Amino acid sequence: MTYCVGIKLNAGLVFLSDSRTNAGVDHISTFRKMIVYERAGDRFMVLLSAGNLSISQSVREILQVEQLKEGEGSEPITIWNARSMFDAARVLGQAVRRVYDRDAESLKYAGVEFNVSLIFGGQIKGEGMRLFHVYSAGNFIEATSETPYFQIGESKYGKPVLDRVITPDTPLDEAAKCALVSMDSTMKSNLSVGPPLDLVVYEVNRFQSDKLVSIDMANPYYRMLHSSWGQKLREVFDSLDDPVWDDAHTETPLKVTDGQNKPLRKITRAEEKLI
Amino acid sequence: MTYCVGIKLNAGLVFLSDSRTNAGVDHISTFRKMIVYERAGDRFMVLLSAGNLSISQSVREILQVEQLKEGEGSEPITIWNARSMFDAARVLGQAVRRVYDRDAESLKYAGVEFNVSLIFGGQIKGEGMRLFHVYSAGNFIEATSETPYFQIGESKYGKPVLDRVITPDTPLDEAAKCALVSMDSTMKSNLSVGPPLDLVVYEVNRFQSDKLVSIDMANPYYRMLHSSWGQKLREVFDSLDDPVWDDAHTETPLKVTDGQNKPLRKITRAEEKLI
Numbered sequence: 001m002t003y004c005v006g007i008k009l010n011a012g013l014v015f016l017s018d019s020r021t022n023a024g025v026d027h028i029s030t031f032r033k034m035i036v037y038e039r040a041g042d043r044f045m046v047l048l049s050a051g052n053l054s055i056s057q058s059v060r061e062i063l064q065v066e067q068l069k070e071g072e073g074s075e076p077i078t079i080w081n082a083r084s085m086f087d088a089a090r091v092l093g094q095a096v097r098r099v100y101d102r103d104a105e106s107l108k109y110a111g112v113e114f115n116v117s118l119i120f121g122g123q124i125k126g127e128g129m130r131l132f133h134v135y136s137a138g139n140f141i142e143a144t145s146e147t148p149y150f151q152i153g154e155s156k157y158g159k160p161v162l163d164r165v166i167t168p169d170t171p172l173d174e175a176a177k178c179a180l181v182s183m184d185s186t187m188k189s190n191l192s193v194g195p196p197l198d199l200v201v202y203e204v205n206r207f208q209s210d211k212l213v214s215i216d217m218a219n220p221y222y223r224m225l226h227s228s229w230g231q232k233l234r235e236v237f238d239s240l241d242d243p244v245w246d247d248a249h250t251e252t253p254l255k256v257t258d259g260q261n262k263p264l265r266k267i268t269r270a271e272e273k274l275i
Numbered sequence: 276m277t278y279c280v281g282i283k284l285n286a287g288l289v290f291l292s293d294s295r296t297n298a299g300v301d302h303i304s305t306f307r308k309m310i311v312y313e314r315a316g317d318r319f320m321v322l323l324s325a326g327n328l329s330i331s332q333s334v335r336e337i338l339q340v341e342q343l344k345e346g347e348g349s350e351p352i353t354i355w356n357a358r359s360m361f362d363a364a365r366v367l368g369q370a371v372r373r374v375y376d377r378d379a380e381s382l383k384y385a386g387v388e389f390n391v392s393l394i395f396g397g398q399i400k401g402e403g404m405r406l407f408h409v410y411s412a413g414n415f416i417e418a419t420s421e422t423p424y425f426q427i428g429e430s431k432y433g434k435p436v437l438d439r440v441i442t443p444d445t446p447l448d449e450a451a452k453c454a455l456v457s458m459d460s461t462m463k464s465n466l467s468v469g470p471p472l473d474l475v476v477y478e479v480n481r482f483q484s485d486k487l488v489s490i491d492m493a494n495p496y497y498r499m500l501h502s503s504w505g506q507k508l509r510e511v512f513d514s515l516d517d518p519v520w521d522d523a524h525t526e527t528p529l530k531v532t533d534g535q536n537k538p539l540r541k542i543t544r545a546e547e548k549l550i
Contacts, residue, residue, distance in 0.1 A: 160432055160463055161508075165512060177516075181512065213539055225515060236504070237453070242446075243451055265485060
């Protein structure tokens with residue numbers, strides 16, 4: 001499948017994507033799911049895609065030339081002349097709808113759902129950074145300070161660590177580290193997400209970035225993260241008390257068992273047990 | 276929704292379930308998803324259920340009286356006289372099919388899928404412990420030493436920690452702790468899973484257990500686990516180096532950007548950067 005995450009912080013933006021694609025476990029291949037649109041000093045935008053690969057590739061292709069026409073006389077809007085990320089996201093939404101008009105019916109005949117999910121974020125000169133989640137219908141939502149990140153694809157395994165760490169005040173490199181830990185947990189539990197990983201870090205008001213990296217499993221930083229996180233997580237787990245069973249029984253019984261109710265006990269902490 | 280986990284270890288069995296049920300976020304209620312079947316000294320069995328509540332409740336009701344008839348003359352098999360957990364699981368599978376025959380068509384008219392997922396495990400005198408995952412069709416699979424646990428419901432958030440910790444050699448109380456951490460991560464990221472939690476720990480060859488507990492958020496052990504795990508997880512995260520960006524660029528560029536390819540950099544570890 002896919003796992004991608006986009007994070008919007010006060011300090012900038014972080015984008016991370018895996019690159020495994022599978023049509024069933026017997027057809028696994030590597031496709032990049034990240035594309036960067038940059039005109040240095042003017043605009044910096046990143047697109048992450050999940051869902052049906054033929055759809056997302058078509059969307060990426062079309063997006064380069066897609067034009068949003070706003071009535072007579074006005075110049076058509078493209079991602080390269082859009083004055084706001086909102087307009088650029090509208091162009092992307094129209095690109096999705098164009099692919100829908102072209103392919104959806106044939107896909108339906110083949111029993112394939114029109115399924116694509118996109119994270120699109122960046123900054124255009126004249127406004128602040130913005131981050132959008134674009135759906136199969138071409139509609140989209142925008143990240144806020146309460147919801148500073150979006151995930152697409154296999155998002156559940158890696159969500160708890162994001163929920164614990166990410167706030168708008170999180171520094172950029174710390175957020176990048178968090179995204180990589182989130183990806184590491186996902187790859188540990190889901191075969192359909194895999195390397196290499198593409199990471200981009202954008203600093204606010206730079207309108208360009210050279211913090212782009214493609215990470216394979218030989219990458220020393222990722223190797224450190226993978227082994228240290230796993231090992232220290234285990235140490236933390238071991239450092240927590242096991243539950244201690246209290247001998248007393250509570251009044252509220254649990255469940256029937258052969259007609260009878262079963263009395264409950266309590267679990268408590270070692271030190272409290274000693275008291 | 277629901278999150279339940281059943282774990283089979285050399286030392287015994289661990290079962291944990293939440294108790295939140297929701298039909299949409301505006302209709303959330305508390306239903307226990309665990310039931311214990313015990314005849315002390317003879318058999319100890321635990322059933323965890325996820326999916327459509329009307330189905331799982333009917334299955335639980337019917338299971339008490341369900342009889343598996345094996346040709347003329349032979350005594351009908353129930354969960355109370357079954358000679359093996361495998362036979363008991365077959366009785367459970369038949370109970371599921373009975374509810375299917377009764378309700379599936381009407382549910383279909385109402386646009387509701389016949390959806391139930393069950394974890395059923397325990398030990399019957401004369402054989403070892405066994406753990407099964409029973410599906411909506413009444414078919415089932417059994418846990419092995421390579422796959423020592425089953426999850427039903429919202430399983431993804433809590434899977435990474437199980438994958439990191441659980442092996443057949445894991446001690447019982449440590450496995451109970453792991454199940455609770457897995458539940459804690461799930462509740463942190465998914466509103467549809469909630470307290471109170473029902474936990475049962477069974478020691479091999481006891482054919483009974485009084486290690487049953489119902490855990491609410493006031494439980495001192497769970498409170499410790501919740502706060503310590505979150506805090507120490509954060510400490511571990513902070514203890515890992517942030518990525519350091521190498522100034523050199525690699526040869527393999529990433530993605531087109533306004534027609535051009537974008538050179539990549541490397542990320543590395545602080546100490547290596549210093550070399």
